[in-house]
Amino acid sequence: MVSESKHNLTHLDQLESEAIFIMREVAAQFEKPVLLFSGGKDSICLVKLAQKAFWPAKIPFPLMHIDTGHNFPEAIEYRDWLVKEVGANLIVRYVQDSIDKGTATEEKGPNPSRNTLQTVTLLESIEEFKFDACFGGARRDEEKARAKERFFSHRDEFGQWDPKNQRPELWNLFNGKKQKGENFRVFPISNWTEMDVWQYIYKENIPLPTIYFTHRRDVVFRDNMWLANSPHITLMKGEEIQNKIVRFRTVGDMTCTGAVESTASTLEDIIQEVASARVTERGSRADDRRSEAAMEDRKKQGYF
Amino acid sequence: MEIQEKEQPIDNAAYLNMDLLRFTTAGSVDDGKSTLIGRLLYDTKSIFEDQMEAIEEASTKKGKGYVDLSLLTDGLRAEREQGITIDVAYRYFATPKRKFIIADTPGHIQYTRNMVTGASTANLAIILVDARHGVIEQTCRHSFIASLLQIKHLVVCVNKMDLVSFSEEVFQKIKTDFENFSATLNIPDIQYIPISALLGDNVVEHSANTPWYKGASLLYTLENVHIANDRNHEDARFPVQYVIRPQTEDFHDYRGYAGTVESGIFKPGDDIVALPSGFKSKIKTIDFNGKHLDIVHPPKSVTFTIEDNIDISRGDMIVKENNQPQVSQDVELMVCWLSDKKLTLNGKYAIKHTTREARCVIKEIKYKVNINTLEEIKDNFEIGLNDIARIVIRTTTPLFFDSYSKNRATGSLIIVDEGTNVTVGAGMII
Numbered sequence: 001m002v003s004e005s006k007h008n009l010t011h012l013d014q015l016e017s018e019a020i021f022i023m024r025e026v027a028a029q030f031e032k033p034v035l036l037f038s039g040g041k042d043s044i045c046l047v048k049l050a051q052k053a054f055w056p057a058k059i060p061f062p063l064m065h066i067d068t069g070h071n072f073p074e075a076i077e078y079r080d081w082l083v084k085e086v087g088a089n090l091i092v093r094y095v096q097d098s099i100d101k102g103t104a105t106e107e108k109g110p111n112p113s114r115n116t117l118q119t120v121t122l123l124e125s126i127e128e129f130k131f132d133a134c135f136g137g138a139r140r141d142e143e144k145a146r147a148k149e150r151f152f153s154h155r156d157e158f159g160q161w162d163p164k165n166q167r168p169e170l171w172n173l174f175n176g177k178k179q180k181g182e183n184f185r186v187f188p189i190s191n192w193t194e195m196d197v198w199q200y201i202y203k204e205n206i207p208l209p210t211i212y213f214t215h216r217r218d219v220v221f222r223d224n225m226w227l228a229n230s231p232h233i234t235l236m237k238g239e240e241i242q243n244k245i246v247r248f249r250t251v252g253d254m255t256c257t258g259a260v261e262s263t264a265s266t267l268e269d270i271i272q273e274v275a276s277a278r279v280t281e282r283g284s285r286a287d288d289r290r291s292e293a294a295m296e297d298r299k300k301q302g303y304f
Numbered sequence: 305m306e307i308q309e310k311e312q313p314i315d316n317a318a319y320l321n322m323d324l325l326r327f328t329t330a331g332s333v334d335d336g337k338s339t340l341i342g343r344l345l346y347d348t349k350s351i352f353e354d355q356m357e358a359i360e361e362a363s364t365k366k367g368k369g370y371v372d373l374s375l376l377t378d379g380l381r382a383e384r385e386q387g388i389t390i391d392v393a394y395r396y397f398a399t400p401k402r403k404f405i406i407a408d409t410p411g412h413i414q415y416t417r418n419m420v421t422g423a424s425t426a427n428l429a430i431i432l433v434d435a436r437h438g439v440i441e442q443t444c445r446h447s448f449i450a451s452l453l454q455i456k457h458l459v460v461c462v463n464k465m466d467l468v469s470f471s472e473e474v475f476q477k478i479k480t481d482f483e484n485f486s487a488t489l490n491i492p493d494i495q496y497i498p499i500s501a502l503l504g505d506n507v508v509e510h511s512a513n514t515p516w517y518k519g520a521s522l523l524y525t526l527e528n529v530h531i532a533n534d535r536n537h538e539d540a541r542f543p544v545q546y547v548i549r550p551q552t553e554d555f556h557d558y559r560g561y562a563g564t565v566e567s568g569i570f571k572p573g574d575d576i577v578a579l580p581s582g583f584k585s586k587i588k589t590i591d592f593n594g595k596h597l598d599i600v601h602p603p604k605s606v607t608f609t610i611e612d613n614i615d616i617s618r619g620d621m622i623v624k625e626n627n628q629p630q631v632s633q634d635v636e637l638m639v640c641w642l643s644d645k646k647l648t649l650n651g652k653y654a655i656k657h658t659t660r661e662a663r664c665v666i667k668e669i670k671y672k673v674n675i676n677t678l679e680e681i682k683d684n685f686e687i688g689l690n691d692i693a694r695i696v697i698r699t700t701t702p703l704f705f706d707s708y709s710k711n712r713a714t715g716s717l718i719i720v721d722e723g724t725n726v727t728v729g730a731g732m733i734i
């Protein structure tokens with residue numbers, strides 16, 4: 001038996017319990033939930049929490065990955081390993097399919113981002129499977145527009161988010177009632193900070209995709225950050241490929257996720273680096289820097 | 305303002321041992337709430353360079369001669385454009401002692417609704433008072449809401465002390481006024497701190513400008529306020545959230561009841577009763593992530609297995625045989641109305657109480673509260689947005705509850721409009 005006799009739970013235990021509570025609430029209140037799996041550390045944490053929430057049963061909902069086609073191969077490799085490891089069902093839907101169908105149009109330019117197109121494929125997939133609740137790994141500390149986000153975020157039948165029409169959330173009473181065609185985005189780790197996520201990964205010893213750790217990589221300096229060289233970016237005049245020792249703070253599209261120069265090779269190293277970081281992790285995403293209200297616009301259209 | 309470098313490498317062992325304090329901030333418009341929160345975030349080094357650059361830019365655009373820390377906590381674009389804030393926003397910071405979650409509830413028309421929402425999960429409330437204006441109607445209102453929501457700790461921050469020359473008399477007068485009026489409120493712990501959110505006096509460090517003030521700084525107070533005993537450790541309550549039945553080879557007959565321990569303590573071997581059936585049994589194991597725990601405290605999410613094969617499902621409650629909640633279909637409560645659509649007497653609504661759902665009819669409106677004077681209004685029963693009233697409801701199935709003052713988790717419920725599915729009321733059972 002494990003002694004848990006400490007009177008007060010630590011903050012991380014409380015956050016964990018809160019997240020598990022939310023996940024069970026969704027499993028109970030909704031008919032077809034799905035966990036949106038991006039391959040990043042936040043959604044990896046969600047998978048861990050879901051395992052704990054339903055142990056000894058398997059996770060009672062599928063994971064879904066919206067594949068932009070611009071993913072880091074290491075992230076895909078990790079995804080396939082994880083799904084096997086936890087025995088989850090994985091659904092993959094491709095942005096390329098939406099482009100081929102003509103429902104999404106590729107951006108022009110030297111590093112076309114498919115982040116906005118992801119929304120189209122996501123909404124099409126929600127429609128296809130009739131999902132009524134989608135778990136996301138977003139946190140309120142990530143960005144200003146998220147600070148007021150609910151745990152249960154209501155979306156209308158067009159998948160849109162109306163900041164003026166969100167339900168107040170009191171105590172731990174979550175109202176998931178909805179009309180036909182409407183759905184919810186649910187964010188179990190809303191109250192976690194970037195540091196909480198890292199500490200949890202450390203405490204639970206959760207394996208991560210290798211790109212979070214230091215490695216050598218061909219990169220190009222653009223928009224004030226190091227972008228990975230890949231078949232998806234076109235070199236512009238004056239740009240040159242350099243080989244650097246880097247790691248990534250987030251896992252996103254290869255075309256817009258900036259690398260940081262770092263020699264952090266362990267979780268402890270990363271935690272020290274995060275603790276002394278002077279730029280938010282979103283600061284290393286090109287698409288968020290396009291405008292101050294970028295995130296808010298994408299949210300309204302149904303992106304997470 | 306200089307960007308601060310975070311030099312301190314973090315201590316993992318300490319971080320994993322931190323405890324959590326949730327607090328809410330209240331004050332009327334321009335009392336300095338945004339500035340204070342910005343100051344706390346800034347002084348605890350919770351602001352990143354890109355965020356700082358963004359607010360520096362915004363401050364310059366607005367023609368401010370200094371970096372306006374209040375811009376840090378300013379939210380959605382529509383609000384930015386209108387220059388108002390309309391909702392509850394959550395902010396985070398940590399010191400080596402504690403992690404903090406701030407429910408930032410900016411003052412405006414919908415203020416009561418927002419503050420009730422923010423206060424529902426808070427351990428502590430900061431009430432801001434402008435030193436130049438003293439205790440005003442809003443101060444009373446905010447304190448009343450804090451007491452209604454059973455917040456056990458209040459910190460009255462007398463702000464803008466720099467504008468009254470850090471005068472002890474001004475501070476003392478406000479303190480006395482507040483003490484006089486708050487005597488009727490049921491708040492066990494009230495502290496008073498003279499501060500300047502703008503300049504930082506007594507926010508993190510004790511200020512040399514207030515040598516007459518012998519108390520602690522605000523941050524020290526937040527770090528050290530004792531909250532461990534605020535939780536109800538007496539009345540063991542476990543609302544069943546979800547039934548886990550793996551039906552795999554290894555766990556063929558496993559039937560686990562998943563939920564969160566809302567209050568009290570459970571151990572394997574405890575004699576329990578399942579409500580509403582009244583069937584008795586014993587806790588066999590308390591499972592969490594493949595381990596059996598020998599004791600569990602609130603608010604931990606776990607899974608119980610029990611000795612006997614009795615029928616328990618979501619919405620039921622597992623309690624101890626010798627300590628049971630009230631069971632009734634007639635429930636009296638204080639309600640805060642959250643919607644533009646008025647409460648209808650004899651109207652039918654859906655409710656959520658613990659993990660239980662039911663329908664209810666509003667049987668009686670006893671009185672409405674004038675939240676500025678705390679008087680009971682008995683000649684006007686129109687309950688609209690931001691109103692607080694005492695009502696009686698009858699539910700379709702019995703609820704298992706404790707009074708809100710004894711137990712926040714089993715004493716609270718929400719009222720949902722059956723047409724729109726919107727949460728329209730927040731109820732606290734008497």
Ligand SMILES: Nc1nc2c(ncn2[C@@H]2O[C@H](COP(=O)(O)OP(=O)(O)O)[C@@H](O)[C@H]2O)c(=O)[nH]1
Nearest residue numbers: 333334335336337338339374463464500501502
């Ligand atoms: N002199 C002085 N001004 C302050 C202080 N705190 C806030 N202010 C100013 O009061 C105004 C309103 O502050 P703000 O934080 O926006 O108030 P809120 O509406 O409560 O969020 C701003 O111009 C602040 O700079 C203080 O301690 N001293």
